[in-house]
Amino acid sequence: MSVLFTGRARRLGDDIDTDTIIQSRRKRETLDPAELKRYLMEAWDPAFAATVEAGDILVAGRNFGCGSAMEVAVTVVLGAGIRAVVAKSFARTYFRNAINNGLLPVICDTAGIDDGETIEIAAAEDGLRVRGLASGFTAAAEPLPPAVRGIVEAGGLVAYLKRHGDFQTAAPAANTIADQP
Amino acid sequence: MAAARTIAEKILSRAAGTDAAAGETLICAVDAALGTDASGPMAIDHYAPPPTQKAAGHLAAVRAFSAEHGIHLHEIGEGIGHQLIVETGRARPGALVVGADSHAVTYGALNCFGTGIGSSDLAAAMLTSKVWLRVPETIRVVLDGRLGPGVAAKDAALALIGRLGADGAAYKALEFTGPALDTLSMDARFVLANMSMECGAKAGLFPADAATRDYLDGRADGPFAAVEADPDAAYADEVGLDLQALIPQLAKPHLVDNVVPIDAGLGQPADMVYLGTCTGGRAQDFRDALAVLRRAGGPKPGVRLIVTPASKEVHLALLADGTLADFAAMGAIIQTPGCGSCCGTCGSVVADGMTVVSTANRNFKGRMGNPNAEIWLASPETCAMTAARGRIADPREVLA
Numbered sequence: 001m002s003v004l005f006t007g008r009a010r011r012l013g014d015d016i017d018t019d020t021i022i023q024s025r026r027k028r029e030t031l032d033p034a035e036l037k038r039y040l041m042e043a044w045d046p047a048f049a050a051t052v053e054a055g056d057i058l059v060a061g062r063n064f065g066c067g068s069a070m071e072v073a074v075t076v077v078l079g080a081g082i083r084a085v086v087a088k089s090f091a092r093t094y095f096r097n098a099i100n101n102g103l104l105p106v107i108c109d110t111a112g113i114d115d116g117e118t119i120e121i122a123a124a125e126d127g128l129r130v131r132g133l134a135s136g137f138t139a140a141a142e143p144l145p146p147a148v149r150g151i152v153e154a155g156g157l158v159a160y161l162k163r164h165g166d167f168q169t170a171a172p173a174a175n176t177i178a179d180q181p
Numbered sequence: 182m183a184a185a186r187t188i189a190e191k192i193l194s195r196a197a198g199t200d201a202a203a204g205e206t207l208i209c210a211v212d213a214a215l216g217t218d219a220s221g222p223m224a225i226d227h228y229a230p231p232p233t234q235k236a237a238g239h240l241a242a243v244r245a246f247s248a249e250h251g252i253h254l255h256e257i258g259e260g261i262g263h264q265l266i267v268e269t270g271r272a273r274p275g276a277l278v279v280g281a282d283s284h285a286v287t288y289g290a291l292n293c294f295g296t297g298i299g300s301s302d303l304a305a306a307m308l309t310s311k312v313w314l315r316v317p318e319t320i321r322v323v324l325d326g327r328l329g330p331g332v333a334a335k336d337a338a339l340a341l342i343g344r345l346g347a348d349g350a351a352y353k354a355l356e357f358t359g360p361a362l363d364t365l366s367m368d369a370r371f372v373l374a375n376m377s378m379e380c381g382a383k384a385g386l387f388p389a390d391a392a393t394r395d396y397l398d399g400r401a402d403g404p405f406a407a408v409e410a411d412p413d414a415a416y417a418d419e420v421g422l423d424l425q426a427l428i429p430q431l432a433k434p435h436l437v438d439n440v441v442p443i444d445a446g447l448g449q450p451a452d453m454v455y456l457g458t459c460t461g462g463r464a465q466d467f468r469d470a471l472a473v474l475r476r477a478g479g480p481k482p483g484v485r486l487i488v489t490p491a492s493k494e495v496h497l498a499l500l501a502d503g504t505l506a507d508f509a510a511m512g513a514i515i516q517t518p519g520c521g522s523c524c525g526t527c528g529s530v531v532a533d534g535m536t537v538v539s540t541a542n543r544n545f546k547g548r549m550g551n552p553n554a555e556i557w558l559a560s561p562e563t564c565a566m567t568a569a570r571g572r573i574a575d576p577r578e579v580l581a
């Protein structure tokens with residue numbers, strides 16, 4: 001078993017939507033995560049962003065990242081130095097944007113994780129393990145689908161395609177329907 | 182012989198060139214891809230027109246990128262990307278069309294597997310014409326009966342979301358079926374498909390029938406490989422909805438699944454009423470709203486009534502039949518076709534403490550540009566009745 005991340009748990013609730021993670025109106029000025037990170041979780045708690053330290057791990061309840069498919073809701077989290085989110089479940093667009101940007105989404109029961117405690121995410125043969133170092137909390141998480149594991153490992157989809165040039169699993173010739181004006 | 186399959190399993194199997202079942206993650210070939218000015222190039226809708234210097238600069242970059250790569254670009258005023266995808270016949274039965282925006286699920290109304298992806302996915306799709314997708318399990322939604330006067334497809338969508346919850350269909354597809362389909366226009370189906378996203382669904386799929394073919398006539402060249410579910414396909418769940426018994430619904434702030442029957446919100450004061458978006462911005466929505474406003478004596482002075490057609494086609498249709506003239510005469514503000522005030526990136530914004538009642542699909546805190554405002558979601562008819570009274574009111578008062 002190899003440890004992937006160790007960091008401070010930042011507890012959030014259920015149904016955290018992407019507008020809570022980053023308000024759409026903030027996109028009027030910039031899409032740069034380095035600038036947007038100071039508005040991270042603004043609608044949840046305006047003071048939150050200032051307390052985030054690199055290496056923190058977001059810990060949420062159900063349906064994390066629901067709402068818009070906007071990718072900045074993932075890149076702003078990475079921009080704040082957070083590399084993993086542990087949640088009971090994710091909205092599917094957030095889950096795929098996380099994978100495509102190299103933010104590790106971990107699905108497990110998070111009820112026993114306390115705010116502020118140090119947790120560890122480790123890779124086991126059959127999936128992932130999340131452990132609270134002080135509380136002794138442990139939970140098993142599902143492994144990522146084999147088809148996308150390489151994408152997270154590469155640090156995201158763009159890096160993956162730069163490395164491989166194409167998806168590594170075969171698909172038929174594309175564009176059976178041509179684009180029309 | 183292949184196992185029995187749902188619509189989602191069939192379309193994604195075809196796109197991946199394999200016989201796949203729910204739960205498998207596949208590399209699929211896409212038939213078309215949409216980007217928006219909030220994700221990547223192709224439709225300028227979220228910042229139409231751009232409200233700031235920086236947003237305008239961003240649009241200039243979008244235009245330059247599209248020109249350099251020969252990508253068809255829909256300009257400011259042409260409309261919301263999703264509406265343009267369906268109007269231009271790019272969403273066809275049996276196709277897989279991805280959009281870098283969550284409401285790409287709208288295309289499901291045309292028996293097309295439309296689903297939202299991110300910007301990286303869009304870049305990958307433009308480079309490789311492929312996307313990775315997990316084949317979703319499917320919830321079968323059986324619609325029965327017929328909508329009564331003053332009750333709209335939006336009410337059915339809200340009722341469904343209230344029942345399933347904001348993540349009730351997470352990672353899953355909805356497949357709409359049942360005797361009520363024959364009574365639902367394409368505009369009504371777009372609403373249901375569009376809002377399937379709000380219970381977390383990956384797709385909201387309808388079968389193709391005569392209404393589908395009528396809609397596509399003149400927009401896309403057939404023949405189409407319409408996809409039907411096998412009778413013994415495996416479903417994760419089934420929910421039934423009787424449209425006959427349905428009454429108007431509301432989603433209260435700040436969650437879309439905070440759904441209550443209209444009685445629970447009657448009398449709530451409204452400062453702004455918003456008609457538009459990829460959910461409630463099609464021609465029929467405005468005509469239905471206008472009919473209610475006429476009967477109820479027009480908007481109450483002091484209520485800001487905003488009309489934003491989903492596209493130029495919708496705008497022109499409403500100009501041709503006089504609907505927009507009537508709205509303008511009533512004092513409504515007519516905004517540029519596009520996303521308008523839906524997500525606070527352009528269009529009219531309200532002050533702290535104000536309440537908006539909207540035909541949109543989302544009411545998250547701050548969604549329309551001010552986190553200190555409240556957003557209620559309702560049908561075009563309920564929104565219109567609310568504009569007339571200055572308080573949330575039931576359109577059946579003037580329609581039944």
Ligand code: SF4
Nearest residue numbers: 284458459520523524
């Ligand atoms: S109208 Fe609203 S929900 Fe639809 S694409 Fe535009 S911003 Fe998104």
